[in-house]
Amino acid sequence: MRTRGAILLASIITGLALGYTVTNIGFGDYAELNRMFTFQDLRMLLSFAGAVVILVCAFALLRVRRTPGRIHAGVIPGAVLFGTGWAISGGCPAIPIIQVASGYLPALITIVGVIVGIRLCRWANARYFHLDRGSCGL
Template sequence: MSETSKPEEKPYGVSIRGYISVLLIGAYLGILFVKSEVASWQRIHDMFLFREAHMYLIISLAIIVAMISMLVIKRLGVRSVDGKPITYKPKPYHTGVIIGGMLFGAGWAITGACPGPVYAQVGAGEWMALFTLGGAMLGMFGYAALKPRLPH
């Protein structure tokens, strides 16, 4: 390589170390979801029937941790793995949020998984979760195709 040529850049400016870090964090979260039973269909079912507070306590704790994390990120000026500043921009409230929330909640209640735990379920050998994952992918691509005609 000559002195004037630049080294080849990685996609999105993320190093191999960054990818490995994300993979390890994802594996840790998957284990955490399975061990805390967040990925358990029965726990989700009991939550929606108001039979137990297990999931509500976990969700409340997650919200508190996210709030503290955002405060720390803002105060310290933390940057993402690709060097960009991390900022929070609230999304506008509209009819599509209500419709999307109802569809998300119905899917969550029927399948016992939202987008995070479905990967933990697949990783834990719950083969029926492949249908949930397929439905989530279908919903994602369907939304992308219909987005121009949906209320935003």
């Protein structure tokens, strides 16, 4: 049986390794991400696509199966909003943490934006939409 300390240590080591890798690839650099989203440099896009291919292969080897179901009503607008926010801010919710750790303090604004966005989503969901609880992330 694993202890909480061992799980925490493994999580910290894995997180540091991921942060190091993501930073060295360039995903923590706003200029690099901007070039990816404007298709000026395909290196980042190909790195992302390569990671997806690796995960697909790992899922196939592990025989992870998921039955396709009905698409949740919030997937398309959520994906558009997420992609727009990522393109404007230069980071998905994890990247600003890496940017701050690398000394890029304007990413703190992005972190605040993520927190405010999640809170607004939860408020709007509770008041108007009444979708499932996991529809607003975190």
